[in-house]
Amino acid sequence: MKALDELTFDNRFARLGDAFSTHVLPEPLDEPRLVVASPAAMALLDLDPAVAETPVFAELFGGHKLWAEAEPRAMVYSGHQFGGYTPQLGDGRGLLLGEVYNAAGEHWDLHLKGAGQTPYSRMGDGRAVLRSSIREFLASEALHALGIPSSRALCVIGSSTPVWREKQERGAMVLRLANSHIRFGHFEYFYYTKKPEQQAELAEHVLKLHYPEYREQPEPYLAMFREIVERNAEMIAKWQAYGFCHGVMNTDNMSILGITFDFGPFAFLDDFDAHFICNHSDHDGRYSFSNQVPIGQWNLSALAQALTPFISVDALKETLGLYLPLYQAHYLDLMRRRLGLTTAEDDDQKLVERLLKLMQNSGVDYTLFFRRLGDEPAALAVTRLRDDFVDRAGFDAWAELYTARIARDGDDTEAQRRARMHAVNPLYILRNYLAQNAITAAESGDYSEVRRLHEVLSKPFEEQAGMGQYAQRPPDWGKHLEISCSS
Numbered sequence: 001m002k003a004l005d006e007l008t009f010d011n012r013f014a015r016l017g018d019a020f021s022t023h024v025l026p027e028p029l030d031e032p033r034l035v036v037a038s039p040a041a042m043a044l045l046d047l048d049p050a051v052a053e054t055p056v057f058a059e060l061f062g063g064h065k066l067w068a069e070a071e072p073r074a075m076v077y078s079g080h081q082f083g084g085y086t087p088q089l090g091d092g093r094g095l096l097l098g099e100v101y102n103a104a105g106e107h108w109d110l111h112l113k114g115a116g117q118t119p120y121s122r123m124g125d126g127r128a129v130l131r132s133s134i135r136e137f138l139a140s141e142a143l144h145a146l147g148i149p150s151s152r153a154l155c156v157i158g159s160s161t162p163v164w165r166e167k168q169e170r171g172a173m174v175l176r177l178a179n180s181h182i183r184f185g186h187f188e189y190f191y192y193t194k195k196p197e198q199q200a201e202l203a204e205h206v207l208k209l210h211y212p213e214y215r216e217q218p219e220p221y222l223a224m225f226r227e228i229v230e231r232n233a234e235m236i237a238k239w240q241a242y243g244f245c246h247g248v249m250n251t252d253n254m255s256i257l258g259i260t261f262d263f264g265p266f267a268f269l270d271d272f273d274a275h276f277i278c279n280h281s282d283h284d285g286r287y288s289f290s291n292q293v294p295i296g297q298w299n300l301s302a303l304a305q306a307l308t309p310f311i312s313v314d315a316l317k318e319t320l321g322l323y324l325p326l327y328q329a330h331y332l333d334l335m336r337r338r339l340g341l342t343t344a345e346d347d348d349q350k351l352v353e354r355l356l357k358l359m360q361n362s363g364v365d366y367t368l369f370f371r372r373l374g375d376e377p378a379a380l381a382v383t384r385l386r387d388d389f390v391d392r393a394g395f396d397a398w399a400e401l402y403t404a405r406i407a408r409d410g411d412d413t414e415a416q417r418r419a420r421m422h423a424v425n426p427l428y429i430l431r432n433y434l435a436q437n438a439i440t441a442a443e444s445g446d447y448s449e450v451r452r453l454h455e456v457l458s459k460p461f462e463e464q465a466g467m468g469q470y471a472q473r474p475p476d477w478g479k480h481l482e483i484s485c486s487s
Helices: 039-044 049-053 055-060 130-146 184-192 196-210 220-242 292-306 313-320 323-338 348-362 366-373 378-388 392-409 414-422 432-443 448-457
Strands: 021-023 033-037 073-075 079-081 084-086 094-101 107-113 152-164 168-178
Touching: 033 039, 033 049, 033 055, 033 130, 033 448, 039 049, 039 130, 039 152, 049 055, 079 184, 130 152, 130 168, 130 432, 130 448, 184 196, 184 292, 196 220, 220 292, 220 313, 220 323, 292 313, 292 323, 323 348, 323 414, 348 392, 366 378, 366 414, 378 392, 432 448
Parallel strands: none
Antiparallel strands: 021 073, 033 152, 073 094, 079 084, 094 107, 107 168, 152 168
């Protein structure tokens, strides 16, 4: 395990130069203090978890100190926001402090969000508030624990710095980790500003560092694009299977690595609602839960347009055509496993769709239904669950099909089936009301609930003694929280 001063930097993105980013120093927070840290994320940097409690930890990630080898840079990019193109965006409140590699040879970006104004802040103050920082920290680590590709979060640092949103709040910083912070919008920026040399340099950078296995292919950039398409198809399939709503799927929030990225007004479904809109600012429902699949394809098409200097239009179209079949295969595979199935039958898709329609019409809790379905033998489980449905006759008809399907599936014992289902059906998810309870306590100076919730969510599939309150249906107020982009 390493101390903080033993990190090894290799700032590969910074070496691309000033056309790609601008040197900016973090603006220190007043009276920085540790809110929460992730031991699992710290392990990615080979850091001893104990260093999180030292004063220098809060000073480093609160903007007061900087490694001599760090090169803080604000990245420039553009993007399609709610369908409209914005020519220049960039890191308006975040800084890429540098890239660190660990003992395994993995490179990790250290990206400090809430670090103050940059040339790309536009009219913003460059700050993040405590509530949004806590939400991003919890979401990053919770999605990772569920097996959903995501950026990671090392820590949240709180402060006494006043920040104005709808009201005065306290500033905070979250240190997030990813193998790269390059977005679809990076490629769009150099494409639409007609800077072919820089765009070629960016493409080679991504290919060399993040998709090196394709460099010897006859068409390396096409092979890279196909991998990006597949990664996004799989990521969004996992979002849909687990009921995760991103909320702002702009192309500047889409990672070139196919990981969940830039958390804002996200939410997990409580009651199943295919049309759920988690972003209070999304008045037209562009980024509703059911729209995430087509929007993923739309965003990949925007990236494809930016890659036309390197790949033929016909090849790009053919590759984009793989997205929906790949998505459907990944999604159905995971939903089969959530239902306890180990084999495939032609009618499995209809079985899933019929269930979701019944859940939609009855306001059934999406997470708890699947968990309880695996608690007991199938026939007994569906008998207990039928009271959650308004259309009991409809559910009974589905249950008959399901129990017959389970009987045909295999020879596992009930104990084996239960273990298999519980391994993919979480008991604990990051419900909005749980996050809000933790935020409310943290805003009054009590960080214990944030830390406890983080610990529970780090093992979402395991029943944890004394933590039953985190596995309950939300109270009515918890289903109607309004989350906006400023959250």
